[in-house]
Every structure is written in C-alpha cells, then in structure tokens.
Amino acid sequence: AIKLTSYRTPFRAGIGNTFGTLLKFPEKFVAGGLIDPIRSFVTRTPRESFIREALADLIGSTHGLKQGAKDAVRSLVDESFAAMQQRGAEAIPIGGAIKGTLGKIVRFPFRFVSAPDAFFRAVNKNGEIAAEATRRAIKEGLKGEALVIRINEIIKSGIVEEKAAGKAAYRVFQEELDKYTAILNSLRDKLPLTKLVVAFFKTPINLLKFGIERSPLAPMLPRFWKAVIKQGGEEANQAISRMVVGSGIVSGLTMYALDGSIEGSWQNMTPAERDAKYRQGKQPFSVRLGNKYYSYRGLEPLSFWLTLSAELGDAIGKEREVSPQLIIDILTSISEDFSNQPFLLGLNNLFEALSDPEENAQRFISDLVRGTTLPVAIGDIARLYDPTIRKTEGVIEGLQSNIPGLSKGLLPKRNVFGESIIRE
Numbered sequence: 001a002i003k004l005t006s007y008r009t010p011f012r013a014g015i016g017n018t019f020g021t022l023l024k025f026p027e028k029f030v031a032g033g034l035i036d037p038i039r040s041f042v043t044r045t046p047r048e049s050f051i052r053e054a055l056a057d058l059i060g061s062t063h064g065l066k067q068g069a070k071d072a073v074r075s076l077v078d079e080s081f082a083a084m085q086q087r088g089a090e091a092i093p094i095g096g097a098i099k100g101t102l103g104k105i106v107r108f109p110f111r112f113v114s115a116p117d118a119f120f121r122a123v124n125k126n127g128e129i130a131a132e133a134t135r136r137a138i139k140e141g142l143k144g145e146a147l148v149i150r151i152n153e154i155i156k157s158g159i160v161e162e163k164a165a166g167k168a169a170y171r172v173f174q175e176e177l178d179k180y181t182a183i184l185n186s187l188r189d190k191l192p193l194t195k196l197v198v199a200f201f202k203t204p205i206n207l208l209k210f211g212i213e214r215s216p217l218a219p220m221l222p223r224f225w226k227a228v229i230k231q232g233g234e235e236a237n238q239a240i241s242r243m244v245v246g247s248g249i250v251s252g253l254t255m256y257a258l259d260g261s262i263e264g265s266w267q268n269m270t271p272a273e274r275d276a277k278y279r280q281g282k283q284p285f286s287v288r289l290g291n292k293y294y295s296y297r298g299l300e301p302l303s304f305w306l307t308l309s310a311e312l313g314d315a316i317g318k319e320r321e322v323s324p325q326l327i328i329d330i331l332t333s334i335s336e337d338f339s340n341q342p343f344l345l346g347l348n349n350l351f352e353a354l355s356d357p358e359e360n361a362q363r364f365i366s367d368l369v370r371g372t373t374l375p376v377a378i379g380d381i382a383r384l385y386d387p388t389i390r391k392t393e394g395v396i397e398g399l400q401s402n403i404p405g406l407s408k409g410l411l412p413k414r415n416v417f418g419e420s421i422i423r424e
Contacts, residue, residue: 001106001107001108001109001110002109002372002373003199003371004109004112004113004376005109005375005376005377006376006379008298008380009112009113010113010115012298012299012300013113013116013117014116015299015302016173016207016301016302017117017119017171017172017173019301020171020172020173020301021120021124023245023246024057024127024171025054025058027238027242028051028053028054028057028241029054030241030244031049031234032050032237033051034241034244035049035236035237035240036049036237039236046139047139048139048234048237049234049238050134050138052138053134054131056127056133056134057127057130057131059130060126060127060129060130060131061124061126063126063130064122064124064127065123067123067126068118068120068121068122069119070122071121071122072116072119073115075114075115075118076111077111079104079110079111081118082110082111082114117174120171121168121171121172121174122168124167124168124171125161125164125165125167128160128163128164128167128168129155129160129161129164130155132154132160132163132164133151133152133154133155133160134151135234136160137150137151173206173207173210174203175206177202177206178223181201181205184201185201185202188201196346196368196372197346197349197350198346204300207300208304210301211246211300211301211305212304213242213246214243214246214247214249214301214305215243215247215305215308216243216247216250217308218239218242218243218246219243223239224239224243246305249305250305250309250312253306253309254309254312255313256309256313257309257310257312257313257314258316260288261287261288262286262287262310262313263277263282263283263284263285263286263287263310264284264285264307264310265285265307265310265311265333265336266284267329267332267336268329271416272416275415278415281293285297285306287306304334307333308334311329311333311334312330315330346367346368349363349364349367350364352364353365362393362394363398365395366394366397369399370398370399373399374399374402378402378403378404382402382403382407383423385405385407387422388412388420389412389413389420389423390407390410390412391410391411391413392410397410
C-alpha cells in the first residue's frame with residue numbers, strides 16, 4: 001500500500017488503460033477492412049471479421065461510460081469489488097490483514113489504483129459485447145432490420161458476455177497469465193516476502209506483451225504464431241492487425257525521434273556525452289513537448305513504443321546497419337526502460353545488488369527500507385519542495401532524502417562543472 005500512495009500510480013494506470021482502449025477501434029477496422037478480406041481470399045474460407053465491428057464497439061463503449069463511472073466509484077468504497085476484479089488483487093487478499101477502520105484506511109491505495117481499471121473494464125466489456133454480437137449476426141448472413149434484431153437478441157441472451165469479459169480484461173492488462181508465467185507468479189504466493197520486492201507481476205507481464213504485440217517485434221512471441229497458424233480466423237486477424245497498427249505507430253514516432261525529440265536509454269554514451277545532453281535540458285527516456293523534455297518512464301504501453309522509436313531513430317541517424325548487435329542494443333534499451341517502471345523497480349534493484357554487491361547492496365537495502373516504511377507520496381512532496389538531487393549513503397540518509405524539509409540537509413549531487421543537479 002505504501003508503494004501505491006503516489007498520485008502518479010493511478011495516473012499511469014489511467015494513461016495505459018486509455019491507450020489500451022483507444023487502440024481497439026483502429027485494430028478492429030484494419031482486421032475487418034484489410035486483413036480478413038486478404039486472408040479469406042487466399043485461404044478460400046468464409047469471412048471472420050468485419051469493419052462494422054469497430055463501429056459497434058465504439059457505440060457500445062460509449063454506452064458503457066456510465067457503468068464504468070459507477071464501477072470506479074464502487075471500487076473506491078467496496079474492498080471486495082476492488083480486490084476481486086482489478087490489479088489491486090495482486091497485492092491485497094479479500095478482507096485484508098488489518099481489520100476495522102484502520103485497515104480500510106491503509107488499503108485505500110489498492111482501491112484507488114483499481115478505480116481506473118474498473119472504469120475501463122466496464123467500458124471495454126460493453127463495447128466488446130456489441131462488437132461480438134455484431135460479428136456473429138453478420139456471419140449468419142443477416143442484413144438490414146433482421147441484422148439489428150438479431151444483434152439485440154444475442155446481446156440479451158448473454159452468450160457473448162464471457163468472451164467480452166476476457167477481452168475487456170486484456171485491454172486493462174489483467175488477462176490470465178500463460179502456463180509458464182503463472183508458475184513464476186505462484187512462487188510469490190508461496191513466498192509472501194517476495195512481494196516486498198515484486199509487489200506486482202501480472203500487470204507488468206501483460207503490459208510488456210501488449211507492447212510487443214503492437215510492434216515489428218510481434219513475431220518473437222509464440223502466441224502470435226499460435227494465433228496465425230493454429231487458431232486462424234478471427235484470432236489471426238487480430239494478431240496481424242495489432243502488429244500492423246502498432247508498427248504504424250512506431251514508424252510515425254521514429255520520424256519524430258529522428259530530430260532528437262525522443263530520447264532513449266543513453267546506454268552507449270560516455271559520461272561527458274550524457275552531461276552535455278543534461279545541460280541541453282534533455283534526460284534519458286524522455287520526449288520533447290514544446291521546449292521541454294518530459295520523462296515517459298512508467299507510462300506503459302506508450303513508453304514501449306517511445307523507447308523502441310528512440311532507438312530506431314538513433315540507429316537511422318547514425319546510419320547503423322541492421323545487425324544482430326543493433327537488435328541486441330534495441331532490446332537492451334527496451335528492457336532497461338521496462339525494468340525501471342514502478343512495478344518492477346524493486347526486482348531491478350535486487351538484480352543489481354546481486355550482480356555487484358559492493359556497489360549496489362547498500363542502495364538496495366536502503367530502497368527496501370524506504371519503500372516499506374515511508375509512503376511514496378511523502379517522497380513526491382519532498383521532490384516538489386526540494387528539486388535538487390541529493391547524495392545519500394545508507395538507510396538513514398535514504399529516508400532523509402525523501403522527507404520534506406530534511407532532504408535539504410544533504411549534500412547535492414554535482415555535474416562535471418560543479419553545478420548542483422536539479423531534477424527537471
């Protein structure tokens with residue numbers, strides 16, 4: 001709960017869910033208007049996807065806004081509803097460990113971060129019900145008034161609700177894990193202390209898959225080929241459409257990155273080169289909006305596309321040839337950004353501590369103590385009050401740097417020119 005007190009957490013969840021929802025409309029349009037006609041013609045099989053699904057989904061999603069608002073409010077006040085249906089369930093059992101009013105206050109961050117999920121889950125489910133009912137009615141060969149009547153009959157029957165619920169969970173990054181990742185997740189339940197380091201697992205895994213599926217890297221996923229070759233039909237249309245739409249987004253962002261408007265990891269730069277960029281107002285993993293650069297870390301799945309575009313733009317600008325090393329560099333940059341998102345920061349710090357205990361073990365212990373005793377919201381206030389980045393050694397100074405007023409008692413970090421480094 002302490003880790004989720006930041007105002008940024010529900011904001012990030014809302015951003016991710018917004019993109020996850022908005023993308024389904026162009027994806028359905030491409031699947032029904034481009035991919036499926038080609039697939040049907042080549043394979044000599046009946047049509048499986050239709051453009052009209054996108055319109056039905058849009059109308060259904062609009063009608064679901066009211067229910068989404070109700071569910072968001074219910075998520076804030078009803079612990080059982082929040083724990084059973086949204087990402088808060090990864091960290092909180094139904095009922096919680098602390099009873100009474102105190103427990104409800106402590107667990108409020110779980111309900112708060114669940115609210116965006118509850119809203120977008122309801123919106124997506126309503127849209128998917130309309131889209132699936134439309135697809136089935138069209139496949140029956142109906143048109144005109146008969147088609148409309150049949151769509152309403154399918155919706156009222158409830159036979160598409162389960163499938164729609166699964167697709168809605170996918171859009172808010174809460175679909176069930178596959179066999180192998182589910183095994184890893186089960187270890188967290190058997191070893192509860194691991195949740196201090198990896199508070200969330202399902203959400204970041206689904207976010208990563210969501211991003212890869214919508215990029216030129218999609219064929220790297222076994223589920224892509226399973227959909228295209230084994231499942232076929234509607235599943236194949238959707239898998240290919242996701243890759244096409246996502247690759248289009250990456251192409252557009254790469255053009256924007258060519259003029260230096262999107263920054264990636266800076267992993268291959270020297271300290272002097274990094275410092276020169278900092279003096280220009282830039283920072284790693286950031287995008288220029290107006291005349292300033294803003295960090296996009298943690299804004300999954302948007303940050304996945306921005307990181308990939310930044311690295312592709314850098315490679316094109318330096319006229320690097322397509323090679324295994326270039327692919328490795330791009331994947332390394334993506335993994336660096338992904339490992340630093342809030343959901344996985346504790347795990348990333350643990351790996352760094354294990355790989356270089358002398359250099360990183362103390363920082364890991366300090367971050368662990370701070371992350372389990374001091375609400376992140378307090379650190380947010382401290383950074384607003386004191387934007388200077390401070391030197392810290394040990395647990396006490398690590399806590400001090402995140403307490404408003406006390407942080408100014410620490411020495412500032414300085415650049416190569418001896419100037420204090422200010423957090424932009």
